[in-house]
Amino acid sequence: MIHLQFEAKLQEEIDNREHINEMLAVPNKREYKFPAYVKDEIREKQKYCCATCGKHDSQVGTLQVHHVLPTYIAYNFFPQISLEALKSIENAVGLCSDCHTNTHDAIDELFEELEDSDIDYLHETMREQFAFISQALLGMQV
Ligand SMILES: [Zn+2]
Ligand SMILES: [Zn+2]
Numbered sequence: 001m002i003h004l005q006f007e008a009k010l011q012e013e014i015d016n017r018e019h020i021n022e023m024l025a026v027p028n029k030r031e032y033k034f035p036a037y038v039k040d041e042i043r044e045k046q047k048y049c050c051a052t053c054g055k056h057d058s059q060v061g062t063l064q065v066h067h068v069l070p071t072y073i074a075y076n077f078f079p080q081i082s083l084e085a086l087k088s089i090e091n092a093v094g095l096c097s098d099c100h101t102n103t104h105d106a107i108d109e110l111f112e113e114l115e116d117s118d119i120d121y122l123h124e125t126m127r128e129q130f131a132f133i134s135q136a137l138l139g140m141q142v
Pocket of ligand 1: 050051052053054055095096097098099100
């Protein structure tokens, strides 16, 4: 019985995930990749320490460079922000792999919570959640 409940829950999670992935699919994801010099620059700027937990890359491995405004959020909710701004150092943060995973999990959880709400509310929430970074990136284009 417990086993069946577990399987049902797992299936539910898989369905949920697929739905979110569909909604957030970015067709040209490769175009959003940070250039190598941006990655080097942000790692150096952070002295090779994770921006969240502070661990040095000698402990946690090469820092992964995360989009502060994630590409799929930008694509779906901030289409007015340019590709150049999205892959600039302004939108980069170096994270260890654990903190990077946690960051994406937190965003996914937010989406799961908002999944059934109407689209206006979804947009409003995203504007609030990513207000600071989206304004900074929009400001770069003036
Ligand atoms: Zn970390
Ligand atoms: Zn990321």
